[in-house]
Each structure stands twice: as structure tokens, then as C-alpha cells.
Amino acid sequence: MRIRPRSTAVACIGAVVALLGSACGSGEASSLSPAGDPVRGGTLVYSYNTEAQSVDPATCAIGIGVGPCQAVYGALLDYDLETGEIEPGMAESFTTEDGKAWTLKLRPGLTFSDGTPFDAAAVAFNWGRILDPALLSPSASVAKTIDWEVVDPTTLSVTSKEVNYQLDFGLTEALAYIASPTAIEALGADFGNNPVGAGPFTLTSWARGTEMILDRNPTYWDQPRPYVDRLVLKTIPADDQRFNALQAGEVDVMAVTVQKYAARAEGAGMKVTSAPLLGGTGFRLSHRGPLADPDVRTAIAKLIDNEQIMNAVYPGEPVASGFTPEDSPLYDPGSAWPERDVQGAQKLLDDYRSRTGSGDIELTYVLTAGSPVLSQTAELIQSQLQQVDGLRVRIVPLEGAAFAAAMTSGDYDLIVSGLGGTHPDNLYKVFRTGGSSNNSGYSNPTVDEALDLTHTSNDPAVVESAYKTAINELVATNAYRFWRHARTDLISPANVHGVEVAYQYWFRPELVWIQQ
């Protein structure tokens, strides 16, 4: 699974819910008419409920860590959520003919903020560093699949060990961030706290737990951007408190994953830029013990009542009737969840028990401790699954690291998790047999074949239909179940323009300008 377990847990906790009676529909971005062309100057304040642990390029390519890295280093390539296209970023181009041999062209004369050249050797140095096991880099799993060689200061030839037309996605996140080699060698372990990159901003100060202040990088290649002089990242854990700060004008871009604030913001005349993410808030099923049997898995799928969960825990938010939302390009009627059918489930379970002669089935439902929303959902699911006799569910709340341990080691029957990430290639990592994040032991030939096709085929139509077949198969085999589509809302006052959702909870700070 792309997102490091700890940040997913945090993301779920971030989804703190208040049971608001007020009705609120899902509002698409109400784009105000652009008020003239962009103006330079001003301070832009972004706020979310947690903060990055380090700004070291090798370790920041995960979940919440992405923000500061993108601001300081800029990404080699940028993935536009709306169009689904991958555009050039710090690099000029990244092209391939056969999906195996790729050529990375860099912008000539590009330098880091410490004056040293941003050239192919720098890229090679950073990618090589990611492979060093001591750095425990989450990007290592992608870096291992490729070899590279410096051709000339602005060109790097990359060969993928296997045909993979989605490799360019790797350069938008995992291998996207390039830091100044001289600074890395000079600072060593402390580099993570005082990074040197070529991106739109440079790190000025970092009061952990409260705020990080970044200022414009004068030598950024894409003048006149960034428009704002200063970017501030504020950490305000409680959603309602963050919303109060937004209304009080202390925050310009507020990231939130709970729908109700978007509605309240629109009511208050603010702009909401939102983007659907892959998957949703739900749980993943492992394949051990009784769960190896498809009948048991279908029975479980038939017992979950999305309606009831949403009404109780996320009132007013749209219910996820299937894997992909209707408005998503990958939507397919086949990806709808199975109908709720308690008798059917009871029959399936009885058949299974008579077939295998096993007694009551007991499943563990693992979740992160400390979040009332998650524990309420868990208690609801427990009561839903226990409507049939012969099935008992034990709720196991684990704090942060113990949860991560259970996740990575697959020591669970059902575990709270969201797919996270934006690019469908994440499905490859999580559900392809042997995928680097496939810790639930899921293995399905149809899914493998479809997902491999997405890598080997260069034809977008083929890739799209491959994803659809994979998703339908995932739903059919009940690999994963959720009741609420994952989405990110970036709320900003009317005078802030150019806000675009990027990665999961971040945006493109260099594109934003403030109308004074």
C-alpha cells in the first residue's frame, strides 16, 4: 500500500466527524471568475492536522511528508489530478519508446539554492542514496526496479528491468525529489532539518508541532513563480479549530478530509477545491484462516450496511455504493458493492461450517486507538457482522506503531485502511501478487494479468479497461471494502487563486497567488 501505515492512520484520525444535522451535498469546486492575472507578494498559510517528520528527499515521499519536500525540492515530473496527465516539472522531459529504455532530459543551467549545479550527476547521486538501506527510504522499492546512467550534464538514461509504461508516475513522487549532493555530504544526518533544494521555496525555520516557514527561492527556474513571498505550514490537529482559524483569516489553504466543512465553507462564501482519491475509508480483509474461503468473504461483504455507517458516523456525506465514484474515469457498474443480504450471508456461513466442520468463526478487527470515529465505526461493523450466528468479531485497538506492525506483518483478519494516493498505479503496489505493499497476501491471476497490462501497454484505452477489470475482480473477491470515498478538500478564502489539489493533502504552492 503506497501510504506508510503511520500516515494512513493519521489520515483516518484526521477524518474527525461532527454529527452536523445541516444538509450538505457534495460540492464541486465553485470556481470564481479569475480576477485578472496573478500578482506577486504576500504570505500563504497552509494548514493540516499533522506535519512531516523530516524533509530528507529519501524519506519524505510518503503521505504527509510530501508537502515540504515538493516546496523545497520541486518534483521532477508533476501529476495533474484533474487531467490524469503527467507534466514536466523540474525535469524537461521523460520519454520512452518501448517502456523499458527511458531518457530523462534536465533543464540546462539549473542550480540548487546553494549555487551547486542541478545536473544528471545530482539526480544519480540522490537515486543512489535512496538505495542505501540505512536510510530506510520508502522509495527504495521503486528505485530497485530501474538502472540509470549519466549521459551528459542534462541527460540521464534510465532502463526499467521490466516493461513499465507507468514508470513516469514514479518520478512524480517516489523518485521526484533531488537535493544538493554537496549539502547532503556536508550536513549528514542533520540534512533532514535544514534541506537544500532547487524547488520554489527554501526552508527558513521549523518549530515542530506548530509551524514551518519557507521563503521564495530567488533562483527557482520557473520565474515569476512562486507568486507568494512566504509559505507557512501550520499544524492544527483539531478540524474545528483549523476551520475557526480559516474563518479568522489566519489560514489561507485548509486541508480537510471531512465533507461537512466544505459545505460550511461554501456557505461562508469560500472556495473549495476537492479531488477524489483512490479507494476510501474502510477495511481490508486478509487471506488467512476462514478468510481464505471466498464464501466467508462474500458473507462478510453482504453483512456490511454502508447506509447505517454513514448515517451514524458521517451524517450527510455521500455513501460509496461502489469502489469508484460515478464521476471517475475508471467508473464501471461492475465495481458496485454486493447487496446487503443477511439471510444469504447466514446460508453462506452455514455452508462453509458444514463443509469444513469448523465451529464459530472469530475475526479480529484491528484499528488505531484513540480515534472516537474509528472506534464507533468498528463497534458498528461488529454489531452488523454479528447479526448472523456463528460469526464473532473482536475489536483490537492498537496505538500507532503496534498498528503499523500489524499492518506490515499482515497479522490481522480485518484492518482499517484507506488505499490513499491518487494515481491508479497504487493498485499495482497493493494488489498485484508480490506488490511491495501487498501485505494481505492477496493473489488473483485475473487482477495480476490486468495490472501487468497497465504497465506493459502504452495505449491509454487499454490501460483504462485493464484497471476496470482489476477493480471489478477486487470487488468480486472482496479484497477491500469501504463506505465512504476518500476525498481531499482544500478550502481557501475567495481572494486566494490558483489552488490545485496535488498528491494527497497538498497543492502546488508555486501556482497560488493572493489578490490583495
Place this chain on the structure above:
Amino acid sequence: MMYRAVARHAAKLVSVLALVSVTTFLLLETIPGDRLASVLPEGATPEMRAAAEERFGLNGSLPERFFSWLGSALQGDLGRSMQSQVPVTDSILERLPVTLELATLSILLALLIAIPVGVYSGYRPGGLVDRIATFLCSITLSIPSFLLGVLLVFVFAVTLSALPVTGWTPLSEGLVPHIRSLVLPVVTLAAVETVGFIRLLRNDMVATLQQDFVLSARARGLSTPRILLVHALRPSAFSLLTVMGVSLGRLIGGTVIVETLFSLPGLGTLVITAITGRDFLLVQGIVLVVAVAYVLLNALVDLTYPLLDPRVRTS
């Protein structure tokens, strides 16, 4: 005599700190499950695991690891946080001022309320003020800090929306917003301390006011406020000082609930993330710092006590 007392306290301090460190170390050692879970990324390779164990000093025998940690700790290097690579000492020093400010302000607020109320109820025991104070004290003592915090938030922040619900506004953003963000947490923390101080001061005053020297002071025609504040309060102030010192020491480790409730970036929230994130070195560092604070303050109180109270001073 004074040096022997200092030596005795120093020995006690060192031995308690040693014991605290060993206990924390053993506590963290005996945790079930994978100790690197929160650090290793998805699909971590065996080499990564080996490298991680080496870097965080998790290999080697238990005593080796402890003494290497202790060795560097004595030179002030408590190692690096496993997750953020920030040296433990830096992240503690960054968070300590917040907790210290919370603790000291709570104690000061408690004193501000306790001294007048304590003195007056001691002066007129059984009177109106005394009865009201005793009643309120027994009520406050029975409301746990997390409940009190939630109720205060409900009344002041939600209904009256006079104060921020949670969050910490650093001093750099102006005194008023800073103080506003501190009011509710400090009141929540100070509630119990105030009760303790009032009861202590009241009982002390009742006892002191029955002494003869108070009567002879009145016979000399000195004014009642002067007698209360100079002649009666001063001897009682010493035992108040002792309790204050101990409370401050305990508060430094005790603000976990309030900091979590109001999401303040103090040691309390740091320790919660450290423990849930199994960041052993960070936990070890924090517990040591808090224990040092507690023991130092206790020793300080024991040593300064004779200096302040002439009756005990053996000059």
C-alpha cells in the same frame, strides 16, 4: 551540616535517576511486537532491517545498549528520535518551554487564588468564605482534569466563543492571542493545585493564629491585615513553598491530559506520540528529563527550606 545534606540529596538524586532510566529501558525492552515497525517503510528489505537495528543501536546485548545510551546521555547526547532524526535533546528543548510555562502559570494562578482565600478562611474558620471555599474545593477535587477541560471548552469556547477551543499561539504572535490560547488549559491545570494550596494554607493559618505571638502582636496594636500577612502568613508560607515545589515537579510530567485536550505542543503530547510511535530513544529522553525535573525540584525544596525558615536554620 549543609554540605552533608547536599551530598545526601545528590546521592539520592543520582540513584533515583539511574533507577528511573533502567526501569524505562526495561519497560521499553519488554514490548511485544516488532520494535522497528514504525520506522521501516513498506516492503522493507532484510538489509534495511539490519541497517536500522545498527543505526538505532538495537543490536548488541541489553546491558551494552543501556550503558552506551547512558554514556552518551551523560554527555548530553540522548541520541536521535527514530522517526524525525532530530536529536532527542533538541526536540525536548523545543517542547519543554511550553510545558514549563503551563506548569508555572498554573502554580502562580493557584497561588493567586489560594493565598487570599486560604488566609481569610484561616482568619475566620467556619465563616461564610470558609464554608463556600471548602464546598467548592471538594467539588473541584472530584472533577477530573479531562472532564473539567471539556466543560470549560463547552462553556467558554463553544457557547460563548470567547476563547479558542484548542491550539497554541506562540508568544511571537502577540501577547494577547498567546494568553488567550493559554487561559483554559492553565485554569484546568490550576484547579486541583488551588484546592491543595487553599486547604494547606487554611489549616496552617488556623494553627498559627492560635499562637501567643499573634495575640501579643494584636496587643501591640498592630493592624489586622499586617498581623495576617506578615506575622501569620510568613510561617505558613514555608510549608506552602514545599508543596509548591513538589507540585511544580509533578506538573512537568503531568500535563499530558491537558496538552492532549487542547493540542498544545508540550512535552505531554510529545511523549504520547513518542510512545504510540514506539520512538524508544525519545521516550527514554523525555522520561529522564521529567524525572530529573521532579527530583531536582524536590531536592531544591528540601535544601532551600532551612534557608528560608529561620527556626530551622542552624546558623
Place this chain on the structure above:
Amino acid sequence: MSHSLDKPASVVSEERLPILDPQDGSAPVDELTPPSAEVEPAGRRRRRRDVGAFFGGCWLVTIVLAALFVDLLPLPAPDVVGNLYSLPPFQNAEHILGTDQLGRDQLSRALHGARISLAVAIGATLVAMVIGTAAGLIAGYFRRAFDVVFDLSTNTILAFPPLILLIALVALREPSAVTLAIGLGVVGAPTFARIARANTIAYADREFVIAAKSMGSSSTRILRREILPNVLLPVVSFATVVAATLVVAEGSLSFLGLGVPPPAPSWGGMIAAGRESLYENPALVLVPGVFFFLTVFSLNRVGDWARGRVGRESSL
């Protein structure tokens, strides 16, 4: 001699109940002497204090009985999810105290919560009492080396930031009522230990003990037959106050989400859950809050009364 004794008599060094975070839910306590003399005419005052203790006692009895026999009461099960979500109290005959976000009956959850909170607190108090009294007896009687070890160990437990010790104990183990009770017990032990030790020292040089010694009875016999009965009284009188403190501790832990695992309801957990929708339905916090407050208040009042009663009889 514990340092609090060698301070001049006129300075009443009230050794604070050194448990948990500052919220220790109990009056400052001096192990030896009873609450200091009130100048107020004693007659009137004793009657007033009894009233508080009386109501406290009644509440404790009702809550314990209700917690024990909650299944017999005509109440919906605590974890049955209904469809009336976060109903304010006194609006629905079936759910007198309203329902929580998942439509479960607040009253039955509160009573089941009481069962856990009280069970953990009482269990922990017993653990603390056993460990503390034993340690206090030994240290108080044999003194010398035991005293040093005693002093060191109590100070170490106290030096530990209380809640951090608890969190470390509980969070890093499989969270269950038993680990919680033991963890709380360890944190509660120093108080009992110090009371037991102080009383043991005081009794150790009383005539009847010296007489027993001279008749050649073994130390353990003396401890068990001569000293323990006398020490037990002041120790037990503190039980309620320590129990109050531990109920608060259990509440704090479940407030942080590290208490007894869901779906078992606990007051602290209910308050934490209610906190989310404080604005819409404050009753979600107030109902468990009132139960919590009344229980701790009663424990404190009964504790004061017991200490007052014990103070008079066993004044040394």
C-alpha cells in the same frame, strides 16, 4: 525517619498524595495526624460532614449494586446499535438518559461503564494496598537497608511522570482490565507504602511490641499479629481516597483511548467520544461526566469521614 517527620512540628508538611497527574482527586493528606483541629465548634461541624459522607455512601452503594446487577435491570444492552442517534436525555421513555452517536442507550452504557471503572479502580486499590502495606511494614520494621531500598523505590515510582508510566505500562501491552488494574496498582502503591511505614515506625517501639520481642516471638509473627492490625486501620481509611484517584486515572487513560478496549463502555471513553459532538449534544459528555463526578465525590467524602473517624481512635 522519613524527612517529613523531622521538620519542626509547627510546620505541617502535608505530603501531597503523589499519584498521577496533578488531578489526584483527593485532599492533601498527612499520614499520621487526623485533619487538623477546626476552631469552629466541633459539634456543628461533625454533623455537617456526616451529611456529605452519608449521601456519598448512598451513592456508592447504589452505583455498585446497579453495576453488579445491570443485566437484571430493564435496560437495552449497552452495545445494541439503535437508529435514534445522539438523542438528548429525558425525551424518550425507552432511553431515559438519551442515546450516543450510534444510538446506544446512555444509561445502560453508563452503568456498564461503572462496572469497568469501579472494578478496575477497586482492583487497583487492592493491588496498591497489598504491595504498599507489605513494603511499608518491612521498611518500617526492619529499617536500615530496607529503608534505603524503600525510599529509593517509592521515589522512583513518584519520579516517573505518573501518567507516562501508566501509558507505557498499558499502551505497550495487550490493553485489558487486568493490565490496567496492575498498572494503576503500581502507581497507587507509594501512598499506602508511606502510610504503612509511618505507622509501623510509630508502633514498632510501643511497649506491647517490645514485650512480644522480649518473649522471643519471631519478627514475622510480631508483624502479623501485633503491628499489621494497628497499621491496617489507617491504611484502609485511605483506601477510598486512593480509589477515587484511581477511578480518575482509569478515566484519563480511556479518555486518551488507551483504557479498556471498545466496545466495553467506560466513562472516560464515553466522555472522549462525546467531546466530538459537544456543540450538538452536550449530554453525551454530561451524562458520563455526572456519573464520574458523583462517584469520585462520594469516594472523597467517605474517605474524609473514615480518616476523621480513624484519626480519633488511633491518634498516636
Place this chain on the structure above:
Amino acid sequence: MTVNGKDIDAVTQVLQQDTETPTLAVTDLRVWFDTPRGMVRAVDGVTLDVAPGRTLGIVGESGSGKSVLSRAVMNILAPSAVVRSGSRIEFEGRDTATLGREEARKLWGARMAMVFQDPMTSLTPVLTIGAQLTETLRRHLPMSRSEALDRAEELLEWVGIPEPRKRLKQYPHNLSGGMRQRVVIALALACSPRLLIADEPTTALDVTVQHQILALLERLQREQGMAMVLITHDLGVVAGRSDEIAVMYAGRVVEQAPTKVLFREMRHPYTRALVGSIPRISDPSHTRLRAIPGRPPTVVDPPPGCAFAARCPHARPRCLAETPVLTTDGTTGDRHRHACFFPVGTPAGDDAWTTNLDEGRTAAGLPVDSRSVL
């Protein structure tokens, strides 16, 4: 020529001053305390006066109300005390009850001062001697800090404390009992009061120091020409040092007279019993000490009649019914008054005694035989 410590001209001086207004005049003073057991009549109608330069000794067992009397005069009674209407305390002719705030401030502590029993606890333990002295001086007299310090040093020297300058910086617990009492006296006399009340000033001290302190008080009184009230339970202390003596019992003055007259012509059986209980060196060894049977009465809602009746060998039925009033019978000068129906040394007294002797017990049931005559 001195008569047991009082030189003769002082005595003559006493006789001339009768007409002058008394420094202190207490008339019909009643001070009751509100306690759960009822109203305790600590002082139940006391009338006495002290002329300037004169010393009045007040004697009585503990619980007789003598301390309460002194605190009433000094206006430092406990909050639960109730001064009944009709009580009147005059200081140099002015009724202290009618004093305004400002005048009151000038009176108590300055013109009227008091010394307490236990020097160990009469000084604030946490303030230096100098601080306490200057505090009192600057409270009543317009003095700068340095002037006050110098005056304090003089005072200490005056009361006979060696190295006064050093003492100013010391704390009470650094001094001996006797030294501390001298400091207390210095504190009391700081503003040269007209009246000094000494409530058992030497009880807590050992005999040798006791003598020094009493001699010091006498010297200071003579130099200041101030009136003094010496309160004690020890007849020996007042015998040689006071011009007049008042004997108090159960909140009332039962007999008052010039010292010589009291010892030679005592009228009240209680006074005789008191004097009788002083062991004399002249007595043969092993003489049984004569104690007064019974205990001082509780003064809560006292029954009618004389309070001493239960323990008085002369008790007759009238004593149980009627309360004797303080009167003079003219035989021993108008300054000698007593409150008894069957006074000692009078025919009525002797008849009462012989009748009781015949009946073998007093009207109040106290068994009496020839040996128990006091």
C-alpha cells in the same frame, strides 16, 4: 525602710493619691463566651481600679477569668467573646468603648501595653527582634527607620540586654527564655505606656530569672510612673510587689484590699484558703500541704449563691441562695472590700464555722472536721 520589698515613702504616696483619677477603672465588667455547651461567664461583674504609679495584683486559680479580664481591657478578646451591656472600662477617665478609630489606635499598644506568660511563643518566630521592635515603634510614633532602630537599641539596653546592637539582627529562638521576656517587656514599653498589664509574666521562667524580671518591671514602673496590673496564680509574686491585691474566683472579685491589709485582715474564706496553701519555710518538715478541696466550678449558667460555697467551710444555706456582693464592712478602711456573708474573723463567720463543725458538714455538703480548719 522597706516593708517586704516596698519602701515606706511609696506607701505614704499611695495614701495621698486617692483623689487622683485612676489610670484604669473597670466597673461591672461581664465577658461571656458563646460555646456549644452554653454561655460561659468567664468574667461576671468585676469592678476594680488602678491609680497612676500603683500596682494592682490580681490573684486567682486558672479559669477564674483573670486572663479574660486582661484581654478585655486590652481589647483583644476572641471573636466568640460577648462583652455584656453595662460593662464599662475607663482609661484615664475615658470610656474605651466610645473611642474613635484614631484614638483607639493611639491607646492600645501605645498608652496601654501587655506582657504575656510564655516568652517562647510571645515573639513572632520568623521576624528579627529589630524588625518587631521597629514595627511597633513606627506603628505608634512618627519615626524614620534609622531613628526606630536606635530607639530599639536603647530599649534593649534599658531592659538589661547585653550587646543590644547584635541582638537586633537575631531571631527569637536564638535567645534564652529570660532574655526573650526582656525583649517582650521592651516591646511593651516601647511607646512608654501609662498602663502595663503583665499576665503571669514569670510563670514560664525559673525562679532566679523570675526575680530579675519582677525587679526589672518594678524599676521600669518607677521610672515611667506608669500603673501596672500584675496577674498571677502565685500569691508569693504579688505579696511583695503590689500596692493592692484583688482575689478572683469564678469570674468575680471575691476580695480586694491593700496588700498589708489583705494579709493581716483577710475576710473571704477563699483568700484565707489561698494564703493558707502557701508552704512556709518556718513550717516543720513533713507538714501536710493544705489544699482546697474540690475543683473550680464550671462557669456555665452558674447556680445562684456564692460560687465558692461548695468548697467553703463557712457555707450556710444563705450562701447557696443569695450571691454576696462586694462590700466593705468599715472595720478595715474603705479600700478593703469582700463578698461573703460569713466573713473570716467576724462573729458571723465564727458562728457559721462552729455550726458547720457541729453538723460535721457545711450547708453545701462539704464534710468538715476540726483538722480541716484553714
